[in-house]
Amino acid sequence: MTTYQTTQIISISNQKGGVGKTTTAVNLAAALAVSGKETLLVDCDPQANATTATGIDKPTLGASLYHGLIGDETPQSLICDTETKKLKILPSNVDLIGFEVELMDAPQRERVLNNLLSKISHQFQYIIIDCPPSLSLLTLNALTAAHSVLIPLQSEFFALEGLGQLLETIKRVKVSLNPGLRIEGILLTMFDKRTNLARQVVEDAEKYFKEMIFKTKIPRNVKLAEAPSYGMPVISYDLRSPGASSYLALAKELLNR
Numbered sequence: 001m002t003t004y005q006t007t008q009i010i011s012i013s014n015q016k017g018g019v020g021k022t023t024t025a026v027n028l029a030a031a032l033a034v035s036g037k038e039t040l041l042v043d044c045d046p047q048a049n050a051t052t053a054t055g056i057d058k059p060t061l062g063a064s065l066y067h068g069l070i071g072d073e074t075p076q077s078l079i080c081d082t083e084t085k086k087l088k089i090l091p092s093n094v095d096l097i098g099f100e101v102e103l104m105d106a107p108q109r110e111r112v113l114n115n116l117l118s119k120i121s122h123q124f125q126y127i128i129i130d131c132p133p134s135l136s137l138l139t140l141n142a143l144t145a146a147h148s149v150l151i152p153l154q155s156e157f158f159a160l161e162g163l164g165q166l167l168e169t170i171k172r173v174k175v176s177l178n179p180g181l182r183i184e185g186i187l188l189t190m191f192d193k194r195t196n197l198a199r200q201v202v203e204d205a206e207k208y209f210k211e212m213i214f215k216t217k218i219p220r221n222v223k224l225a226e227a228p229s230y231g232m233p234v235i236s237y238d239l240r241s242p243g244a245s246s247y248l249a250l251a252k253e254l255l256n257r
Contacts, residue, residue: 004038007121010128010184011146015169016162017133019154020189023224025130026053027243028150030233031251033087037125040079043092044113044142045132051091054082055231058093066095069112069141070102075120084233088124100137110177113141135169143170144177148184153205155191155198155217160205183212187250191217216250219243 012025022045029041043050043065048058067073068090079088103109113129121127129142143149149170153163167183174181186209192198206213218224224243227234234243 002038003122004125007124008126008148009117009121009146010126011131011142011149012128012152013131013139013142013149013166014152014163015133015135015139015166016154019133020152020187020218021133022049022053022130023228024150024152024187024189024218024247025128026050026228027224027233027235027247028250028254029126029128030084030087030235031247032126032128032254033084034235034248035251035255037086037255038123039087039126039128040120040124041082041087041089042113042117042127042129042142043089044096044129044138045092046094046096046138047132048092048094048096049228050130051089051093052231053228054084054087054089054233056080056082056089056091058091061091061093064091064093064095066092066099068116069096069099075116079120083231084236087233096138103137109137110140110144113138114145117145135166139169140173140177143173143181146178146181148182150184151186152189152218153186153201154189155201160201160208184254185214186212187214187216187218189218190220192220214250214253216246216253218246218250221246 012021029039033039063073068075068078131139131142219242221243223238223241224234227237
């Protein structure tokens with residue numbers, strides 16, 4: 001097995017739901033994999049939508065990320081293959097809800113995921129973590145384990161509302177838990193260039209966050225919405241779709257940084 005000297009761990013985070021967070025985690029991970037990078041997708045959300053979207057049948061899982069976090073299983077034993085070459089997943093299911101309760105009073109509780117991933121990170125060039133849509137203990141674990149944060153921002157009214165709270169949380173994590181944490185960038189999702197509103201959101205985002213905004217924008221695309229129901233990243237479901245093209249472009253932009 002190849003051992004990698006450097007691994008990039010990226011958390012996909014936004015406490016607002018419905019911003020394309022899981023869509024981005026799944027499809028960016030798949031795009032990095034088809035670009036030739038050994039990639040691990042970590043489903044850190046009890047809803048486990050990323051697990052479903054990569055074709056894993058949750059009811060058949062004997063163990064999940066939860067069992068790794070509480071120490072019942074090794075991380076190596078939890079990793080599953082996907083249909084996408086070079087893409088593996090550390091899956092989740094509803095058991096993960098129990099993590100917050102069981103480890104609430106544990107010492108170093110924010111570092112549990114970091115400790116888990118440190119045992120397997122050398123096997124991958126990229127690790128993409130799908131966070132829950134909340135600023136919870138699971139999200140703190142993801143931010144503590146990551147080198148950087150990618151923030152999906154939907155191109156809709158109130159898009160920037162709540163972003164300040166996330167940026168403040170990232171700042172606090174940098175101070176107290178993970179001094180090396182940086183913002184990888186802000187990704188505009190659900191973008192429809194035909195609407196004045198979408199263009200206004202882009203203008204506002206670029207005004208306030210400047211070079212933090214990715215050049216790639218993720219369009220509204222029906223294929224992106226359909227692909228998870230078939231247990232596929234959009235690249236596998238319809239390679240020629242605008243959604244697939246945009247995530248391949250995002251992966252290229254990330255790799256060229």
